[in-house]
Amino acid sequence: MEEEILSRVPITSLRAVRYTCKRWNRLFKDGSFIKNHCDKEFLAIKGNGSKVCLMSINLHRNQPIKQIGKIKLRYTSRFIHCNGLVLCFLEEGNITRLVVWNPYLGQTRRVEPRSYGKKDKYGFGYDKNNNHKILRLIYDFMYNLTQEIYDLKSNSWKVLPTPSAIVPTYILGYPCVSVKGSSYFLAKERGDKAVEVVGKAFFLLGFDFTREAFGPRLELPYLSDVEDYKVLSALREEKLVVLLRGRSYTHEMEIWITDKVEPNTVSWNKFLAFNFATVTGFKYSVCVQRGFFVDEEKKVVVFSEMTAYGPHNETGGCIIREDGYLKKVDLGEEPSSDGPSVCSYYAPSVVQI
Structure with a gap:
């Protein structure tokens, strides 16, 4: 009782x-x-300007998204969440610094890298013993790769062996997503002298924090053109979600969810397909790169940024169903120049940092 x-x-x-x-x-x-x-009840994470905010989500309310807590940091809108912890990226000049935040416990922890860089790529996850780790990928001007990993438990960095296979370049603007403790990246192959391999589609790579190694190339639901939009999200950190949108002059979108996902294998099911222009009556555009999440049971998608055409430039979030239902929602603040980024289904954690 x-x-x-x-x-x-x-x-x-x-x-x-x-x-x-x-x-x-x-x-x-x-x-x-x-x-x-x-x-x-579930929560989401939103980045906006100099803040990372905790949002309460209840699709039964008239106002389904409500800000309930925040941390103020100097950072871009980049962050990764995993198992109740949030890895935030602070921009200080040409240096990117790292802060791990537990919103539930109200704890923060600064992580000092072995060296500093602004364009490094990061993953965040945990191994089979529930030890949380940070993956850092460092590229030089020829896209030669150095891999480093930080263990929060031992408070130490170490350098990992570099893969011998073709090293993919992780696409700028697309964050990694953590699912079941592993990190997943959108990638594209490059050949000699960092030249993109013509005709190669985008694909996924999963990093296993127990093995401390990448798995094989994982296919997206179908081959996609270089000009297509591809945005990753997660469902309760148990399933991987990908939004695929055609070239910029089209409004057709598809959202796929994995029914199986591991660093070495993946399979997909189509979740939603809709034409955004038709749903909104050609009155709004949506920035899919700014973040989205899905509710599998109610079969809806929530976008963090929808903008009205016209001089007023009205901006907010929206909820869409496949049957054409559209609901505008207020995310509490105007987006920054970097835009809001919403991560799905944050769950509180008692992990001490």
């Missing part, structure tokens, strides 16, 4: 309630209790 009552406490009040007594504190450390709670 006590656990059932506590499960009805709003997720934003859990930190205050857990410290009421030792017995409740032990209960809140139980991963199954947190999981059951999150099945009733």
